[in-house]
Amino acid sequence: MSKRFKQWITTATAISMLVAVLVACSSGGGAKQGASSSSPPTTSPAPSESQATATPPEEKIELSMFYSDSGLAVDPPDTDLSDNPYINIVEEKANVDLKVEVPPYSDFPTKFNLMLASGKLPDIVHTYMPAEAYKAAREGAFIDLKPYYDKSPIIQKYITPQMMELAKDPISGKYWRIPMALDKGPQGAGIYTRYDLVEKYNDGKWPESVEEWVELMRKIKKAEPNSIPMSTRAIGDYVFIYGGAVIFQMYGAAPYGYRIQGGKVIPNVVLPEYRAAVETMRQMYKEGLLDKEFATTDSEKWFTKWNNNNVLFQWNYADQLLAGAAYYRTQGTDQQKTQKFEFAPPLKESPTDPKYTVGAQAIPISDHGLYISSSSKDKDRAWKVIEAFASDELREAIFWGKENETYTVKDDKRLPIADKMGAKERTWLKSLAFIFGFTDGQDAQVAVNEQLIGDSTYFNEVQNSIKMLGEQAANVGLGAPIGYVEPEVVAKKGPEIMQAINKFTVKAIMGRISMDQFDKEVKAWEQKYRAFKYDPLQKFIDENKDQQIALGYKMAGW
Numbered sequence: 001m002s003k004r005f006k007q008w009i010t011t012a013t014a015i016s017m018l019v020a021v022l023v024a025c026s027s028g029g030g031a032k033q034g035a036s037s038s039s040p041p042t043t044s045p046a047p048s049e050s051q052a053t054a055t056p057p058e059e060k061i062e063l064s065m066f067y068s069d070s071g072l073a074v075d076p077p078d079t080d081l082s083d084n085p086y087i088n089i090v091e092e093k094a095n096v097d098l099k100v101e102v103p104p105y106s107d108f109p110t111k112f113n114l115m116l117a118s119g120k121l122p123d124i125v126h127t128y129m130p131a132e133a134y135k136a137a138r139e140g141a142f143i144d145l146k147p148y149y150d151k152s153p154i155i156q157k158y159i160t161p162q163m164m165e166l167a168k169d170p171i172s173g174k175y176w177r178i179p180m181a182l183d184k185g186p187q188g189a190g191i192y193t194r195y196d197l198v199e200k201y202n203d204g205k206w207p208e209s210v211e212e213w214v215e216l217m218r219k220i221k222k223a224e225p226n227s228i229p230m231s232t233r234a235i236g237d238y239v240f241i242y243g244g245a246v247i248f249q250m251y252g253a254a255p256y257g258y259r260i261q262g263g264k265v266i267p268n269v270v271l272p273e274y275r276a277a278v279e280t281m282r283q284m285y286k287e288g289l290l291d292k293e294f295a296t297t298d299s300e301k302w303f304t305k306w307n308n309n310n311v312l313f314q315w316n317y318a319d320q321l322l323a324g325a326a327y328y329r330t331q332g333t334d335q336q337k338t339q340k341f342e343f344a345p346p347l348k349e350s351p352t353d354p355k356y357t358v359g360a361q362a363i364p365i366s367d368h369g370l371y372i373s374s375s376s377k378d379k380d381r382a383w384k385v386i387e388a389f390a391s392d393e394l395r396e397a398i399f400w401g402k403e404n405e406t407y408t409v410k411d412d413k414r415l416p417i418a419d420k421m422g423a424k425e426r427t428w429l430k431s432l433a434f435i436f437g438f439t440d441g442q443d444a445q446v447a448v449n450e451q452l453i454g455d456s457t458y459f460n461e462v463q464n465s466i467k468m469l470g471e472q473a474a475n476v477g478l479g480a481p482i483g484y485v486e487p488e489v490v491a492k493k494g495p496e497i498m499q500a501i502n503k504f505t506v507k508a509i510m511g512r513i514s515m516d517q518f519d520k521e522v523k524a525w526e527q528k529y530r531a532f533k534y535d536p537l538q539k540f541i542d543e544n545k546d547q548q549i550a551l552g553y554k555m556a557g558w
Contacts, residue, residue: 058095059095060095060096060097061095061096061097061377061378061381062096062097062098062099063094063096063097063098063099063122063123063124063376063377063378063381063382063385064098064099064100064101064122064123064124065098065099065100065101065122065123065124065125065126065385066100066101066102066112066115066121066122066124066125066126067100067101067102067125067126067127067431067434068102068103068105068108068112068126068127068128068431069102069105069428069431070105070128070368070430070431070438071105072427072428072429072430072431073105073428074102074428075424075425075427075428076425079428081100081102082098082099082100085397086394086397086398086429086432087100087432089388089391089393089394089397090385090388090389090391090394091388092388093384093387093388093391093393094381094384094385094387094388095381095384096381096384096385098385101122108127109129112127112129112132113132116132116133116136116141119141120375121141121373121374121375122373123372123373123376123377123378123381123382123385124370124371124372124373124376124382124385124386125142125370125371125372125373126368126369126370126371126434127368127369127371128366128367128368128369129367130167130177130367130369133176133177133369133371134169134171134172134176137169137172137174137176137371138169138171138172138174140374141373141374142176142177142371142372142373142374143176143372143373143374143376143379144174144175144176145175145176145177145178145371145372145383146164146174146175148383148386149164149175149178152383152387154387154390154391155178155386155387155390155435157390158181158390158435158436158437158440159178159179159181159365159435160364162364162551162552163179163181163183163364163365164179165551166179166363166364166365166482166551167179167365167369170483176369176371177369177370177371178369178370178386178434178435179365179366179368179369180365180366180368180369180433180434180435180436180437180438181364181365181366181435181436181437181439181440182362182363182364182365182366182437182438182439183362183364183365183437183439184436184437184439184440184441184442185318185319185439185442186317186318186319186321186322186466186469186470187318187359187361187362187469187470187473187474188317188318188358188359188360188361188469188470188472188473189315189316189317189318189358189359189360189469189473190315190316190318190343190344190358190359190465190468190469190472191246191249191250191313191314191315191343191344192313192314192315192316192320192321192324192341192343193312193313193341193342193343193344194310194311194312194313194339194340194341195340195341195342195461196338196339196340197216197220197310197312198216199340201216201219201220201223202216202219206344206345207344207347208347208348208349209347209348209349210247210250210251210280210347210349210351213250214280214283214284214289216229216312217229217230217284217289217312218287218289220310220312221287221288221289224310226309227309227310228291228305228309228310228311229289229290229310229311229312230243230246230247230284230289230290230291230294230311230312230313231243231244231290231291231293231294231297231302231305231306231309231311232244232291232294232295232297232302233297233298233299233302233314234295234296234297234298235298235299237494237495237498237499237502238256238498239255239294239295239502239505239506240254240255240256240502240505241256241315242302242314242315242316243297243302243306243311243313243314243315244294245314245315246313246314246315247277247280247281247284248268248274248277249315249357250277250347250350250351250357251273251274251276251277251280251351251352251357252268252271252273252350252351252352252353252354252355252356252357253268253269253271253273253274253277253352253356254268255268255269255274255501255502255505256268256498256501258534258537259271259356259555259558260541260555260556260558261558262558263542263545263558264538265534265537265538265541267526267529267530267533267534269501269505269522269525269526270522270525270526270530273351273352274522275515275518275519275522276351278505278508278509278515278518279515281509282508282509282510282511282515285509285510285511286511290509291305294509295502295506295510307332307336313344317359318343318359318466318469318470318473319439321341321342321343321462321465321466322445322446322449322462322463322466323445323449324341325340325341325449325453325458325459325462326448326449326452326453328341329452329453329454329455330452340458340461341462342461342462342465343465343466343468343469344465345465345468346358346472355475355476355558358469358472358473358475358476359469359472359473359476359479360473360476360477360478360479360480360555361473361474361476361477361478361479361552362478362479363478363479363480363482366437366438368434368437369434370386370389370434370435372386386434386435389432389434389435390435390436394432395433395436395440395441397429398429398430398432398433398436398441399436399440399441399443399444399445400414400416400421400441400444401420401421401426405417405420406420406421406426407420407421407444407447414444414447415447415451416444416447416448416451418448418451418452421444421448422448446463476554476555477552477553477554477555478551478552478553478554478555479555480553481537481540481541481544481548481553481556482548482551482552482553483540483544484537484540484541486536486537487536490532490533490536493529493532493533497529497533500525500528500529501525503521504518504521504522504525505518541556544556545557
């Protein structure tokens with residue numbers, strides 16, 4: 001699975017798995033495929049006139065399907081995946097007997113590739129490996145689904161034309177898959193903060209400048225010497241993400257990223273704002289505000305400090321806050337149950353153009369998708385199966401369950417039974433959200449978390465801060481260009497490029513080199529890597545600027 005894919009689960013379950021989710025989260029499961037402005041003629045058979053309706057054909061037939069459980073293990077394990085209340089909804093809608101094969105999650109890539117190599121494909125395929133699927137499709141394995149999509153209001157309800165464009169094969173221009181939506185969850189990213197510390201040491205007033213944030217950390221450290229106001233959470237080659245990203249983000253200069261300024265792609269590491277962020281962290285390290293172990297603090301160590309040493313903030317995604325707040329209110333220690341978590345508002349005194357300091361929108365589709373094989377015995381009926389996976393009945397069953405079993409109704413409002421709705425035996429159902437996506441069902445998730453948090457004032461504060469990030473993200477647009485694939489030779493050097501940044505940045509923050517030496521090392525990095533890594537991206541954006549902006553990548557016009 002793409003490392004960018006986030007494992008989406010019911011919020012009640014997410015509460016018990018928060019630490020694992022926070023370790024794994026990323027910018028949100030975007031597809032790597034691009035979109036062409038042209039639409040070549042299709043060679044697929046035209047769909048019949050009845051395809052857009054939900055009326056099942058009269059004759060029941062047997063169809064086969066291969067899909068991934070997306071890491072959501074079935075419970076109980078002996079559940080018949082070809083005959084259960086949820087797959088039966090699909091079978092009834094499409095009037096089929098669906099025989100499914102679901103390999104173990106760890107075996108899926110191998111099984112999928114072997115299946116493609118054999119040429120013996122089931123009628124319907126679900127996979128999160130679009131590169132391999134598209135290659136096989138161009139060789140005749142799958143059909144173009146656009147003619148079906150164009151006549152299907154059922155699918156169009158969840159998959160917009162923009163989403164289809166994002167899923168288009170950039171080489172052939174064909175639409176081999178119906179992508180999974182990934183647009184329902186909270187959007188954006190920001191400074192995920194212990195607001196109770198802001199209340200305690202700053203009278204509840206949010207800092208309005210970098211200097212005020214540093215001053216707040218000084219107050220915390222002075223009052224509680226064992227505090228570690230800022231600590232990083234290193235993951236692989238990423239040292240300055242999550243806990244380590246906050247100051248850099250305030251300056252609009254995340255270490256491993258870039259900005260587009262005046263139409264030019266500029267790696268953040270060469271910006272004056274990057275240097276200023278390093279100087280700020282250098283001073284914080286000297287004063288003991290920044291964790292002395294910041295360069296070697298892994299996730300396990302970081303969460304210990306987060307829970308016990310008054311770590312003030314981290315940079316994280318909007319979807320992580322509500323479940324986190326509910327987790328600490330229900331699963332934390334007595335001390336943790338009094339903690340408050342909110343996203344901080346943007347700085348009023350920003351050291352750079354504010355648009356570079358806020359989180360962007362995630363690409364609204366994931367790598368997941370449904371395909372119909374060219375060898376399918378009945379392609380029209382296979383499409384009916386795909387439409388059935390977008391049915392209201394299935395969505396209701398996956399995300400809400402049944403009245404009086406997983407929720408009750410009072411005064412026309414649904415009230416979740418939290419332990420039932422988030423029960424282990426329901427977790428796997430999201431693996432069937434092939435169309436809706438793992439981020440759908442927000443109404444149910446929010447209702448569960450509202451119930452678990454209990455305090456309506458605090459719940460509303462959390463929700464308002466999440467809404468604020470969404471508004472900021474909408475102004476910024478998508479966070480990555482659509483269809484750009486980094487040259488393989490560049491991608492292979494990615495770890496080397498990042499490690500070089502880490503090396504001179506860590507040394508400068510710890511005072512092991514002077515800032516003049518830091519400048520020289522940055523210059524050497526720029527001469528060695530800037531053109532190599534960023535010229536291909538610059539070329540892509542220059543050639544596709546208008547198209548990228550139209551698809552939602554507003555940064556292309558910055």
